[in-house]
Amino acid sequence: MYKKILYAVQLDDANKLNIEKAIKYADTHNAMLHVVNVVSPLMPRYAYTGVYVEQEIQDGFTEGFRNLLRESVRPHPHVTSEILLGEPAEIITDYADKNDFDAILLNGHHHNIFGRFGSVAEKVVSMSKLDVIVFKEI
8 A cells, every 4th residue: 555654753762662663564565664853943044144053963863863773773675764954744744745655654742732732743644645644652
């Protein structure tokens, strides 16, 4: 059913278990899995004069993301990864559309009523034209 799946993750320890879960999910569909981490800009683009600080922070996230994948993903020929920069919900949905993904996987988190208004998963579910699968928090 799915041949190309986008899995968007955050950098935290819970993702080590979920990445394995995502690989198993992709394997059951005989699909390619592309794992992305979206780094939000620290400030609106008009609010700062240079990109040096943001580039250093993005480099730090890139290294953390690579370490997470190295620690939690067994070598797998059908798993690729990438760091993206921007507002997470918009970047995830746009990237999935532009790169012909069949489905999006996300990690769900428990939120109180106020936290739900900012939930990336909820925004992606409502914005995307694709199937969106949300893993429950492990």
